[in-house]
Amino acid sequence: MAYRSLTSRVGSAPHRLTRRFLFIFTLSLSCTYLCYSLIFCCDHIMEGRGYEDRSCLLVQDAGSKKLLQKSPACTLSVLAKEIQPQAISPAPEGKERRPSEEGWSNQNLSTRAGPVRTTPKTTDQELKFNNNTTTPKLGSKRLPQAIIVGVKKGGTRAVLEFIRVHPDVRAMGTEPHFFDRNFDKGLDWYRSLMPRTFDSQITIEKTPSYFVTREAPQRIFSMCRKMKVIVVVRNPVTRAISDYTQTLSKKPDIPSFEELAFRNRSAGLVDTSWNAVRIGMYALHLDLWLQYFPISQMHFVSGERLITDPAGEMGKIQDFLGIKRVITDKHFYFNKTKGFPCLKKTENSFLPRCLGKSKGRTHVQIEQEVIDDLRDFYRPYNIKFYETVGQDFRWE
Numbered sequence: 179m180a181y182r183s184l185t186s187r188v189g190s191a192p193h194r195l196t197r198r199f200l201f202i203f204t205l206s207l208s209c210t211y212l213c214y215s216l217i218f219c220c221d222h223i224m225e226g227r228g229y230e231d232r233s234c235l236l237v238q239d240a241g242s243k244k245l246l247q248k249s250p251a252c253t254l255s256v257l258a259k260e261i262q263p264q265a266i267s268p269a270p271e272g273k274e275r276r277p278s279e280e281g282w283s284n285q286n287l288s289t290r291a292g293p294v295r296t297t298p299k300t301t302d303q304e305l306k307f308n309n310n311t312t313t314p315k316l317g318s319k320r321l322p323q324a325i326i327v328g329v330k331k332g333g334t335r336a337v338l339e340f341i342r343v344h345p346d347v348r349a350m351g352t353e354p355h356f357f358d359r360n361f362d363k364g365l366d367w368y369r370s371l372m373p374r375t376f377d378s379q380i381t382i383e384k385t386p387s388y389f390v391t392r393e394a395p396q397r398i399f400s401m402c403r404k405m406k407v408i409v410v411v412r413n414p415v416t417r418a419i420s421d422y423t424q425t426l427s428k429k430p431d432i433p434s435f436e437e438l439a440f441r442n443r444s445a446g447l448v449d450t451s452w453n454a455v456r457i458g459m460y461a462l463h464l465d466l467w468l469q470y471f472p473i474s475q476m477h478f479v480s481g482e483r484l485i486t487d488p489a490g491e492m493g494k495i496q497d498f499l500g501i502k503r504v505i506t507d508k509h510f511y512f513n514k515t516k517g518f519p520c521l522k523k524t525e526n527s528f529l530p531r532c533l534g535k536s537k538g539r540t541h542v543q544i545e546q547e548v549i550d551d552l553r554d555f556y557r558p559y560n561i562k563f564y565e566t567v568g569q570d571f572r573w574e
């Protein structure tokens with residue numbers, strides 16, 4: 179008996195040791211597993227939809243370019259889906275399609291439903307449309323985030339030349355006419371024309387005919403619904419005379435301004451089919467743009483104030499673009515010979531520069547009576563335009 183209890187006590191000591199060892203081993207294994215699971219789980223939280231959605235929302239909601247760039251993956255995905263011009267069928271004749279109307283979603287504008295619900299994937303299409311041309315030192319060619327859409331003879335060249343002095347803006351020098359004449363050439367063609375930019379810079383182009391091109395708002399919207407649209411407007415009567423003066427300088431044999439402007443002069447019937455007259459009916463054209471873009475996404479520059487107070491107008495443009503007010507009155511001087519404000523230095527040179535000879539021409543002399551009749555004709559359009567824009571341009 180004494181022997182049995184002795185052996186059982188002697189035999190249980192290593193047994194207990196083994197059990198203790200097994201217990202500690204199991205405990206440490208469990209701890210390791212728990213830690214691993216926690217880390218593993220966190221990884222999944224970071225990659226989960228909630229995170230992606232938030233980064234996409236930045237792109238969707240932010241008007242500012244800087245936010246766009248903070249979530250590049252989403253931006254790429256948004257761009258790739260938005261820009262497929264060949265797939266956009268024209269709106270039915272006489273009826274512009276509103277973005278909210280049915281059927282629009284079939285036109286590769288799936289981003290309206292929101293990239294927020296899409297897991298960004300890099301497809302061949304995306305690679306094609308996105309920054310695969312990036313060269314770290316030179317930047318990359320990007321589609322514009324802001325466009326000066328008009329108006330012809332409003333002062334669009336002055337705005338472009340002034341804004342490109344800003345270090346955060348790069349502009350295409352010539353007019354690409356993509357959304358009117360060259361739309362068939364496709365977005366790759368359009369983008370290839372753009373200057374190289376860094377992430378912090380805005381790409382901008384100007385084509386004054388866009389404002390009066392029926393398809394332009396829809397096409398621009400389908401490329402980038404967050405596009406910042408700039409319109410430089412000028413007294414429509416002066417604008418028409420400026421337009422006519424330009425045409426006359428190229429074709430000296432055209433009929434007189436008066437002959438072209440009126441269908442029946444004595445009855446005071448204005449010929450609205452003449453482009454020089456039609457362009458100045460701003461309220462009509464603006465209606466089409468407002469079917470796609472909210473007024474807050476459009477900025478209207480006074481062509482008159484651009485001459486009398488260029489720094490003031492440029493200040494407002496910089497605010498609209500969400501960039502620092504770098505261009506101030508220090509950048510301008512009034513050139514008495516030219517009769518216009520000029521830049522003290524430009525984007526590429528420290529020398530002063532005025533716009534070319536075709537900007538600031540002496541206008542053809544037009545009878546005061548003709549001017550008065552045209553002013554009367556434009557009055558209702560102007561008033562409607564002031565009301566819509568919320569600015570009085572004082573053309574009366």
Ligand SMILES: Nc1ncnc2c1ncn2[C@@H]1O[C@H](COP(=O)(O)OS(=O)(=O)O)[C@@H](OP(=O)(O)O)[C@H]1O
Pocket residue numbers: 329330331332333334335336386420421481484485518519520532533536537538539
């Ligand atoms: N700083 C400065 N220098 C020269 N010209 C200036 C300037 N600011 C505005 N303007 C006015 O710009 C008018 C030409 O407008 P656009 O550049 O839009 O013309 S175009 O549509 O690109 O042909 C041009 O019209 P005209 O005066 O009729 O020639 C100018 O009045």
